[in-house]
Amino acid sequence: MLDAALDEMQAVPAGPVWRAVPPEVKSALTDEPVPWQGRPLADVFAEYRALIEPYTVGNRHPRFFGWVHGQGTPSGMLAQMLTASLNINAGGREHAGAYVERAVVAWWARVFGFPEGSSGIVTSGTSMATLLAVLVARTQTLGVEVRGRGLGDARLAGYAAVSAHHCLHKAFDAAGLGHAAIRRIPVDGDGRMRVDALQQALAHDRERGIRPFFLYATAGSVNTGAVDDLARLADLAAQEALWFHIDGAFGALAMLAPARRGLLQGLERADSLALDFHKWLHVPYGSGLMLTRHASVHRATFADEVHYLARLREGTAGGDPWFCDFGLELSRGFGALGVWFAMREFGLERLGEAIEHDCLMAEALGTRLERIPEIRLAAPVRLNIVCARYAAPGLSAEELDERNAAIVVELQTTGVAVPSTTRIGGNLVMRFNFTNHRVRPNDLEITAAAIEAAIGRFREGPGGTSV
Numbered sequence: 001m002l003d004a005a006l007d008e009m010q011a012v013p014a015g016p017v018w019r020a021v022p023p024e025v026k027s028a029l030t031d032e033p034v035p036w037q038g039r040p041l042a043d044v045f046a047e048y049r050a051l052i053e054p055y056t057v058g059n060r061h062p063r064f065f066g067w068v069h070g071q072g073t074p075s076g077m078l079a080q081m082l083t084a085s086l087n088i089n090a091g092g093r094e095h096a097g098a099y100v101e102r103a104v105v106a107w108w109a110r111v112f113g114f115p116e117g118s119s120g121i122v123t124s125g126t127s128m129a130t131l132l133a134v135l136v137a138r139t140q141t142l143g144v145e146v147r148g149r150g151l152g153d154a155r156l157a158g159y160a161a162v163s164a165h166h167c168l169h170k171a172f173d174a175a176g177l178g179h180a181a182i183r184r185i186p187v188d189g190d191g192r193m194r195v196d197a198l199q200q201a202l203a204h205d206r207e208r209g210i211r212p213f214f215l216y217a218t219a220g221s222v223n224t225g226a227v228d229d230l231a232r233l234a235d236l237a238a239q240e241a242l243w244f245h246i247d248g249a250f251g252a253l254a255m256l257a258p259a260r261r262g263l264l265q266g267l268e269r270a271d272s273l274a275l276d277f278h279k280w281l282h283v284p285y286g287s288g289l290m291l292t293r294h295a296s297v298h299r300a301t302f303a304d305e306v307h308y309l310a311r312l313r314e315g316t317a318g319g320d321p322w323f324c325d326f327g328l329e330l331s332r333g334f335g336a337l338g339v340w341f342a343m344r345e346f347g348l349e350r351l352g353e354a355i356e357h358d359c360l361m362a363e364a365l366g367t368r369l370e371r372i373p374e375i376r377l378a379a380p381v382r383l384n385i386v387c388a389r390y391a392a393p394g395l396s397a398e399e400l401d402e403r404n405a406a407i408v409v410e411l412q413t414t415g416v417a418v419p420s421t422t423r424i425g426g427n428l429v430m431r432f433n434f435t436n437h438r439v440r441p442n443d444l445e446i447t448a449a450a451i452e453a454a455i456g457r458f459r460e461g462p463g464g465t466s467v
């Protein structure tokens with residue numbers, strides 16, 4: 001199985017980026033009866049190879065540009081194997097895994113300029129890290145009694161750009177705050193939260209007796225890679241006594257690329273930071289981090305005293321505090337090992353070079369697409385994301401939306417490349433994200449040529465416009 005997996009991984013670039021799951025494969029997977037009787041492992045593996053392995057999302061391929069997906073690495077797979085082999089329950093107790101996770105948290109705290117003694121936990125991703133951060137901020141604002149009493153009649157509000165990721169919605173829902181308590185702040189032409197509009201929203205809420213408590217800044221927005229003015233937002237958060245949270249899901253890792261680091265000025269002042277290792281660090285899914293400078297509030301938000309989890313001075317039940325004191329899960333996987341392997345094997349400098357490479361590839365694709373007469377960039381390429389729109393004259397906005405979607409679908413279904421779509425200023429655009437250490441200039445050319453070919457068929461096809 002190990003040999004086969006390595007061979008298969010090696011063959012990925014030569015195959016299609018994505019292929020449709022055939023109906024008979026879907027039914028072979030979903031119509032099976034409950035497997036009361038076991039089978040030889042070799043048979044199960046054969047089934048895996050036939051039904052599962054060929055029909056993946058495609059994010060290991062050099063021409064996968066959709067959403068924000070990491071690629072993984074062969075050694076990342078091996079680290080996952082070792083993680084499973086040890087089968088550590090990393091929720092607590094005295095074992096080397098806890099010290100690995102502490103080292104990982106402390107290393108990243110240092111990389112991001114957080115103070116010594118900052119606290120954090122490896123999570124399944126940014127969504128979970130965001131929920132944890134909102135809960136810690138809630139404790140900081142209302143006191144630890146909120147855990148027992150609930151929110152009561154507290155009227156709290158949070159603030160985020162209109163373009164902020166919806167994981168904040170889920171976090172506010174789950175924390176009992178309700179996502180109606182999030183004020184959506186407009187952005188400027190560069191996709192950055194407008195500070196004047198934020199100030200107005202804060203004043204408006206204070207006048208109505210609502211307590212502003214949470215400012216959600218974005219370092220690398222999911223649509224365009226925009227980075228909010230973190231230093232200015234940090235100032236404002238300090239003045240207004242707001243918890244300053246940064247969504248750095250992928251963008252925070254631009255800290256590893258010296259040429260991009262300047263964009264992140266002010267990040268070191270965050271009260272909490274959420275980010276992913278499974279995107280721009282290429283650790284296999286799911287792997288993220290929540291970091292906060294408020295270690296004692298972090299622990300007070302999640303720690304409980306129960307007899308069956310009592311800590312002892314020595315022995316297996318030593319090692320206080322346990323990571324279950326810093327998050328929602330008790331039993332939890334040893335996700336820190338994959339991060340530790342990636343950091344130690346590649347080193348942060350080389351991981352930063354891969355990030356820089358992606359930013360340069362994004363710039364190059366932007367330049368290449370702009371040379372196609374009917375294509376316009378829908379947003380400036382500031383980091384690692386290109387949003388472009390096919391905008392031939394003489395067609396309505398809806399017709400153009402349909403054609404942009406049609407180009408994306410054609411690239412996907414022919415297996416040439418996988419971009420995704422989003423909307424910028426109401427218009428549907430093609431979106432190319434680079435968290436892809438395998439992409440090379442030739443992959444950009446193949447993708448651009450396929451787009452040109454699709455546009456050529458619009459020109460010829462029925463109802464096409466001649467340019």
Ligand SMILES: *Cc1c(COP(=O)(O)O)cnc(C)c1O
Pocket residue numbers: 068124125126127128165167220221222247248249250276288
């Ligand atoms: C991916 C992403 C998230 C959510 O992270 P998950 O790891 O998918 O939970 C949040 N914010 C941004 C900017 C993202 O790109």
